[in-house]
Amino acid sequence: MFEDSTAVYILTRFGYLAVLGGAAVENSTILLVAGVLAERGYLSLPLVMLGGLVCSALAGQGLFMLSRFRAANLFARFPRLAARADAVCRNVSDMPRALHFFAFMFRWCWGVKNLAPVFLGRTSIKNLWFGVLNLLGAAIWASAFSLAGYGFSSAVEGAFGSMFIFELALLVLAAVLPALIAWRRLHGGKCKDTGK
Numbered sequence: 001m002f003e004d005s006t007a008v009y010i011l012t013r014f015g016y017l018a019v020l021g022g023a024a025v026e027n028s029t030i031l032l033v034a035g036v037l038a039e040r041g042y043l044s045l046p047l048v049m050l051g052g053l054v055c056s057a058l059a060g061q062g063l064f065m066l067s068r069f070r071a072a073n074l075f076a077r078f079p080r081l082a083a084r085a086d087a088v089c090r091n092v093s094d095m096p097r098a099l100h101f102f103a104f105m106f107r108w109c110w111g112v113k114n115l116a117p118v119f120l121g122r123t124s125i126k127n128l129w130f131g132v133l134n135l136l137g138a139a140i141w142a143s144a145f146s147l148a149g150y151g152f153s154s155a156v157e158g159a160f161g162s163m164f165i166f167e168l169a170l171l172v173l174a175a176v177l178p179a180l181i182a183w184r185r186l187h188g189g190k191c192k193d194t195g196k
Contacts (some may be wrong), residue, residue, distance in 0.1 A: 008102065015043045016051055018195040023055035028145045029177060035149020045150055046073045052142030053135075054105065060134045066122025074118070085119045099125050101132040 015037055022030025031052050038045035052144055066074060067085075075082035102109075106116035120130060 001177070016047065019043075019048055019051040020055045023052040023142060024059040027171070027181075028141075031142060032149035032152070033173065035146040035151075036153040037149075037192060039150045039153035040145065049143050049146045051136050052146060055139035056142055059136050060138065062105075063115075063117035064121045064130055065127075067118040068127070071122060073187070076150035079120065081115070085122050096124075100129065100133060101122055103130050104137045107137055127196060 015034060018030055019034045020028075022034075031048065034043055034048040034052075035041045035045065040049050074083065095185070099120075102116070103120055106120070107113050109116065112119075117130075
């Protein structure tokens with residue numbers, strides 16, 4: 001990729017921190033980029049997958065337990081979240097198989113994957129069952145996205161030869177995407193109506 005030893009140092013030094021932070025907030029893009037960097041030799045693929053697994057599982061379990069044992073405080077502070085959680089609970093609580101499947105697969109549900117453990121904490125699913133399903137789901141999710149990035153990098157290099165332009169684009173994406181996500185969350189992701 002880059003011959004500059006500073007760029008290599010930054011990638012190898014902070015790449016794993018990005019994986020840990022990205023996995024904690026269920027950011028699939030970070031694992032894809034880390035998979036590409038692993039294929040290029042800057043990160044270790046097993047460590048990328050392990051970091052994704054551990055942080056994703058811990059984040060899911062933490063949110064589940066927070067909801068399970070501190071729901072009153074949490075939902076008093078966020079009443080809209082409480083209304084959404086109650087709606088999800090009504091829809092899935094009477095279907096134990098669907099509840100277990102949702103606990104296993106929530107990382108693949110775009111739009112609810114960060115709040116799913118909070119919703120599941122309000123259901124009748126047992127703590128042990130959620131822990132096991134959460135761990136298995138995190139393992140599959142982290143492995144799939146890391147390997148997808150790894151395979152993508154190999155395929156592009158095989159098709160086009162040099163990966164330089166794609167590597168540069170991925171580095172820019174990895175640097176800019178977290179800032180854009182943070183900006184969108186701070187501004188509510190809403191566009192102002194211009195009245196036209």
